[in-house]
Amino acid sequence: MNDVSRTRIFTRPDDVPDVLRGGVIAIGNFDGVHRGHQAVIRRAVSEAKARRVPALAMTFEPHPRTYFKPDAPVFRLTPLSLKARILTFLGLDAVIALPFDVALAALAAEDFVKSILCDGLRAQMAIAGFDFHFGRGRGGTPQFLEEAGQRHGFATAHVDAFSDKAGRVVSSTLIREALGAGDLDLANGDLGWRWAVEGEVVHGDKRGRNLGFPTANMNLPANCVLRQGVYAVRVRIDGAWYAGAANYGRRIQFGDGPAILETHVMDFSGDLYDRSIRIEFCRFLRDEARFASVDALVARMGRDVDDARHAVSATLSAPRTDLQAKLEDDAAD
Template sequence: MVQSLAAPSSPRFVVAVDPEVPPPGFEGAVAAIGNFDGVHRGHVAVLKRAEAVARQLGRPCIVLTFEPHPADFFFRTDTIFRLTPQETKAVALARAGVEGMIVLTFDAALAAMPAEDFVREILVRRLKIGGVVAGYDFHFGKGRLGTPAFLAEAGQRYGFAVEIVERIAADSSGSIVPASSTETRKALEAGDVERAQTLLGHPYFVIAEVIHGEKRGRDLGFPTANLRLHHSVRLRHGIYAVRVRIGETWYGGVASFGTRPTFDNGAPLLEVYIFDFSGDLYGKMIEVAFVHFLRDELKFESVEALVAQINDDAAKARALLAD
């Protein structure tokens, strides 16, 4: 199945799920291959190298990725805190300059496929790949026996270019901690969104549909856009200074992610008070980028105490975002 996704920074971004042939215009493409969860600085290095190889060969550049995440397949659903579920990943990849994304369903058949068969049947026969770029830690095939060295050797045999990108440090200080999805998840679980931004190379963001809530924020004088995030999200519950994209316009805001202990201790919900905005957002997709962690979620003894705290949170968020 081939879809077209309108994404920021890209006129049309192609998403093809389990195609039997290359998407139109992508035969002989150079593919950056991997999970790309988070599209962090290490992933971007792979993407940029794939784009360079594609230019050298005069080919289009595409990403080849997998859904669900292999860890969720092998262990259980939601083993992995997904930084970028499929739709969000497509937006991040489009912003990085990639032209499209091929998604392979990671199921029992794919998990049991030997590395040689994956190269021959999927990369060569089905997708007619002209080149592959992968990270230093990419493994594939049954038993993860498809190493970067195996991929390079297979490329020589089957006639497609292969390049392997080495580890990218988290920052320019010589840190030995690589930019990784695992380290980013740890940072977000601790509420350290600044550390996550260093690892990712961009703020951690979510994209979700605005849904109807209990309208408590409106009654309190702080109308909020309510978003139900991907069920795997394990972002620390608390209050954040955020930036919100509505259409192509960005606004500042303050957001609460958690279970609303003052009221109901319900399912986790992201509630965003958007500064200097008025309008109906129900049913619309908006983007929320997390900039600063302000405090933990608290239970208040009175509505008056909660309103006073929200005013303080909003003032702090405005000041931080202004900086």
Template sequence: MSAFQLHNLTENVPDSLAGGVVAIGNFDGVHRGHQVVLGRALNEARKAGVPALALSFEPHPRTLFKPQSPVFRLTAEQDKAGIVEAFGMDGLLTLPFTKELAGTEAEAFVTDILRGRAAASHLVTGFNFHFGKGRAGSPEFLQEVGQRDGFGVTTVEAEEEGGDAISSSRIRRQLGAGDVAAAADLLGYRWRVGGTVVKGAQLGRTLGYPTANLALAENCRLAHGIYAVRLRRADGSLHDGVASFGRRPTFDNGAPLLETFVFDFSDDLYGERIEVSLFEHLRGEEKFDSAEALVEQMDRDSEAARKALAAATPLSNLDERLSFDRNV
């Protein structure tokens, strides 16, 4: 197959992606349950010698219907594309989720979008996937239309952990509690965020701890605290570090930032897109009586992060590619 492709499904897919096996879903987080759906699509595609594609929606449907309370996104579109590519898929199709799309009849959604614009030869969905006006479309509906019109449909059952289905909502709750290890178990990889490094107040430099700062989405509900992390640069190289996510209560109690101190590193990262994988929650955010007391704690945090990262092992092949493969 050719290089991984991103395609906005407002237009027909290019010829290089036509006839593919298409896995459909929101795929927010691309967790282990999603990966079963993607894996089935990948297997079907490889057997047939056609592209393996994921089809997702932007924005998240819940954000469209409840803009006053936008959903905490586990993976922004660009981050999702990187994970889907690392999983082995050939492309990500993004379908703009609008009120017009939500009002599309189920039959038209299949005929015009899935079979038309996406040119799918086979569809793979989770057991609870519904679509079209009034959510009338269902896996059973897809099976019926597939038998009638001559295309394949595969439905994947829920993936469970601890007796409950793996879901993006579970993972959001775990991240909100700072339990990045439990979230990683359900994701099958260390949760990661991406973005462009911005300038902060540069307080870290005065303390001997210069940081690469990311302004995360306003609806990010990650617990404020200190984390052992691994940072991937735009050139693909990986670097260990320790990060603080929060409002810097010792200094300004300002807008939340993810501030990453990279070990044994002196390059300038301003303006560069990076990805940060969170390995372990070390402690909650605290206010210190002095800068000196804060630096002493940061020294301890750095040592704890080094130990945690040195002991870490990949959770899966996907985790290895995302957070352990140091080949540039």
């Protein structure tokens, strides 16, 4: 039933067509869709195939922690559009992104099960991670979900924590910390795909063009945790990939403004303004720095571009996961 040519996203159980009801539901925030999340999704897809029913993911927008602490919003590793795309590549038939609002926050765990899982989706099975909780006051514990399934007649399963070779449990929190440290090997390894951002190219001050290195500028969320500095990246434009050198920072050589992502796209010429592109992060090269002169900055930018080209080439020569391959070959723009 899965069709990756488009990603189906619903915000209410009532909107889900009958053909997608009566299936297996993977429940979680799935921010980053990291290797631990992928284990939950793969279990759901496997169970759905065995039952010959649809496989869906249920997630929440905004992140519940952001709802409860709006003054300290969680930096999202994957915005909904990209998250849903990745979930579809893992074999799911659709994504249900429930608005996490005052009504959902107040919904008791038993009412969540009855109104959403049973009446709304007619779930045959619900699968979640080992530590997932739901419902008012986080009353929907793993034990509660199992007992609720027995009462209401649907199967349940919880997937154990996913650990790396060193025995470290993979989590979205640790991936954010790795991005904050510029440790892309760790972050991308935990994700199982190269972390990326998507967005519209915005107008800047055209300074990069005057320096000989035109850039495509993108605004990232104000609470972005990414370490400021220079990165080797890949840029997706109209289905094609290009090597790039990106600076995420405040342009301290020319003042100290808000952080922005400025990407020099190699071997590309054309107007990107107001177009949406994807930037995939390969390697951290250096911290943002102030130079003694503009000429010194330009010389360093030239070395950065060379370093980035070599780093991207090395990245492409390394083995890639099946999910990474699907993201690279993604036909949707």
